[in-house]
Amino acid sequence: MQKLTVNLWMQGTAEEAGEFYARALPEAKTEVESRYPTEGLLEFQEPFAGKALTVSLWVRGTKITLINAGQEFMPNPAISIIVVFNAGQRESLDATWAALLEGGTALMPLxxxxxxxxxxxxNDKYGVSWQLMESDEPxxxxxxVFPALMFGGAAQxxxxxxxxxxxxxxxxxxxSAFxxxxxxxxxxxxxxxxxxxxxGEDCVAAMDSAVPQDFTFNPGVSLEWPCDGQAEIDRVWEALSAVPEAEACGWLTDKFGVSWQIVPSNMGELMERPGAFEHMLKMKKLVINDF
Known part of the structure; x- marks a missing residue:
């Protein structure tokens, strides 16, 4: 069962991007998961009132979340998403490559x-990086479908x-490590x-960049990790958070610069409570009883 979820920061384009990825990626589908409320928003969020907040994208059953937000952040190749194709799926691999390359840039040619x-x-037209790979082994x-963390720049x-x-x-x-x-x-x-x-049961890749990079991890791509109960949220938050000024609404930055969203396992249920979104905006670490 999937526990780790990659979250992609979209600059007001989450619904559009979701539809794009549903067409471009193999066995993919998308839907709007949640919407911004129409009141209780911070000033910079007011243009999003009633619009999509999160858009779910499933690729071969793996969920990726697109966050509809402003211009503050943008994905970069420090965290990419690997999609593995079996040897008999080259036609699908090539079609996926062609679709993602439209308006994008090849970082390593096919x-x-x-x-x-x-x-x-x-790197696709939304700034999201994808690694497409054929595997000899089934x-x-x-x-x-899984994230890859590239340690470069300050995290080299x-x-x-x-x-x-x-x-x-x-x-x-x-x-495995090489x-x-x-x-x-x-x-x-x-x-x-x-x-x-x-x-848990989720695969993650990691690598150190072979060449100097002028970028590193940022909130443009974050990793969402659910916790069962407040005690587990407290433990993980205390261990991971290394940049106090980055703490907001369950988001933190660890000592390597990776952005995490540490959320309760029943986050969806909590967000259905009256005023939940407004309450969440006042928090740094999420406190279940304060929703």
Whole structure:
């Protein structure tokens, strides 16, 4: 069962983007999950009154959330989404690549690489990064869509440290790790060329950038993690939050710069309470009894 959810910050384009991704991505569908209330909004949110707040996108059964918001943030390649295709799905891979490339930019051209017979990395027209990859080994749909964290800029060469930390705080389990083995431009010999770990049943990839980057993690792509009860919210929040000024409405930034949304498992139910949205705006860490 999916627990970790990737959230994408859309600059007022969440519904449009949801429809775009539903057409572009394999076995995808979308729907508006929640809307902004018509009152009780902060001044900068007033243009969104009654409009979509969150749009759900399912790709092969994996949920991704599009957040309808302002111009404050934009996704970047520090967190991308990997979509794995089995060997007999090359036509689907190529069609997905063509759709995502429309209005976007190829970061690594669709081609043959030592690690995959068919691979490409694209930044789409909304700024979201996708890595499309053909696998020789069969991959189940549930395990074929997952986020990849690239540690560059201020977080360069901290992938090993991050995985160990997420193991302590969130129970992450390392599945595989491939160090560079020798210094490679920005990467040290011990830095990770690629690694995979799991959070619950959810796969996450991590890597240290091989080349210097002028960007790093930001709230344009955040990771949503649900907690059962206030005590678990308190524990995770205390362990992860490293930038007090970034705390708002359940959002925090950890010591690597990764943005997280730490929410109650019954968040949907809580948001149905009268005045819940207005109450949430007043919180930093979410307090269940204050909804």
């Amino acid at each position: 081609d043959t690489y030592p690690f995959s017979a068919r691979y490409g990395w694209v 991959v189940e749909p549930r395990a074929s 060469n901290r992938a090993v440290e991050a995985i160990e930390y997420y193991s302590q705080v969130l129970g992450a389990k390392l599945d 160090p560079y083995g020798e210094p490679t431009e920005a990467a040290t010999a011990e830095a990770l060329m690629y690694a995979q770990f799991t959070l």
